[in-house]
Amino acid sequence: MAHSYRDNNSTLYKFMCAIVFILFTFIYLYFFQADLLFMIQHVLSGGATHYNRTIGTFIIIVVLYLVQVGTRKIGGLGEILYALTYFPSLVLLTILTGVDSNFSDVPFDGVGLWFMWLLLIAYYVISLFIKFYGDAKSENSSLTIAGALWKNLLCMACMFMAVCMCANSESTFHYRLRVERLLGSDSYAKALRVGERSDDTDMSLTMLRIYALSKSKQLGERLFEYPLVGESKALLPDGKDVRCLFYPDNIIFKSLSIRKMGVMTPMEYLLYIERHGLAMKPVTDYILCGYLLDKNLDGFVNFIRYKYNLESPTLPKHYKEALTLYTHLRANPTLVYHSEVMDADYADFQKLESEHSDKKECESFVRDMYGDTYWFYYFYH
Numbered sequence: 001m002a003h004s005y006r007d008n009n010s011t012l013y014k015f016m017c018a019i020v021f022i023l024f025t026f027i028y029l030y031f032f033q034a035d036l037l038f039m040i041q042h043v044l045s046g047g048a049t050h051y052n053r054t055i056g057t058f059i060i061i062v063v064l065y066l067v068q069v070g071t072r073k074i075g076g077l078g079e080i081l082y083a084l085t086y087f088p089s090l091v092l093l094t095i096l097t098g099v100d101s102n103f104s105d106v107p108f109d110g111v112g113l114w115f116m117w118l119l120l121i122a123y124y125v126i127s128l129f130i131k132f133y134g135d136a137k138s139e140n141s142s143l144t145i146a147g148a149l150w151k152n153l154l155c156m157a158c159m160f161m162a163v164c165m166c167a168n169s170e171s172t173f174h175y176r177l178r179v180e181r182l183l184g185s186d187s188y189a190k191a192l193r194v195g196e197r198s199d200d201t202d203m204s205l206t207m208l209r210i211y212a213l214s215k216s217k218q219l220g221e222r223l224f225e226y227p228l229v230g231e232s233k234a235l236l237p238d239g240k241d242v243r244c245l246f247y248p249d250n251i252i253f254k255s256l257s258i259r260k261m262g263v264m265t266p267m268e269y270l271l272y273i274e275r276h277g278l279a280m281k282p283v284t285d286y287i288l289c290g291y292l293l294d295k296n297l298d299g300f301v302n303f304i305r306y307k308y309n310l311e312s313p314t315l316p317k318h319y320k321e322a323l324t325l326y327t328h329l330r331a332n333p334t335l336v337y338h339s340e341v342m343d344a345d346y347a348d349f350q351k352l353e354s355e356h357s358d359k360k361e362c363e364s365f366v367r368d369m370y371g372d373t374y375w376f377y378y379f380y381h
Helices: 002-032 034-044 053-074 082-097 111-133 145-166 171-184 188-193 203-215 219-225 249-254 266-275 283-293 297-304 317-329 340-354 359-370 374-380
Strands: none
Touching: 002 034, 002 053, 002 082, 002 145, 034 053, 034 082, 034 171, 053 082, 053 111, 082 111, 082 145, 171 188, 171 203, 188 203, 203 219, 203 283, 219 283, 219 317, 219 374, 266 283, 283 297, 283 317, 297 317, 317 340, 317 374, 340 359, 340 374, 359 374
């Protein structure tokens, strides 16, 4: 009877450990690390194959579970606490998703990777030692069902937290991965929704959003609704500070011209292809937004007057804001632009600034009201 009780006890916590392991691994891989795994497969296969979210998740779970089965056969630490038989599987999961954000051609590299492998070797060595030379009688058999269950589940929870802490969870990096994957399927609207409520960004993510906005014909309308860094240097990939992780750079350049950028800066390149008749239609907005990113209102005005009908109601929002700002800032503007709506909004913008003497407090209030305007970018970026 006691033997039967221990068997039921053992079966319950082993079953629950398996369930929580499978659930955690599925959610972790399918919802949080799918884009990272897409990139890893792309890099390792040289772009020849693509990661399938569903199939990939299933295969990884099966492999990790088989590792657990093998670990269980060895015994040792698993005799002391059954949940520890999942330790090697979770270490391998951490290795798989612990990619350095600044990798080049080899995703798995660095001190962390070696530490993980040493951890695995140490685990198996200790397990074998305990199995053959130690007294590893399981404490679980002497516990109640509830006690053994909570003891194992608590151990599983600690290991899950360790996986999440050690794996790559950098938000900007994951935004870039997701945006590039969506760009690859021409899902520009979905790409623009990635991280849109977050202030986390970098030059590469800025470049990707500029490209997605351009393909959606919204560059002059929505660019300054996003956090931006790098000024005009972030307009195009340069292979160093601004680059794609796996989306082909040449596709971005092909949308602008038949000529590659070479050693020129983005603005030099864009103005060059514009002057020499090598520019595609999107180049106009790239140049205008480049001037705005650099806060070069004079260059913006001198260029837009030949490219857009300034009286048109379809003139992009940020261009109207920039023209309004230019008219108010210049004592002798070469171009005077007035719009009842824009003039009223700019007056409210100035009034709000004047109501707060503290700079940080003022910025906070202005951001709440006008954080998605060019005016906020110009004065507070």
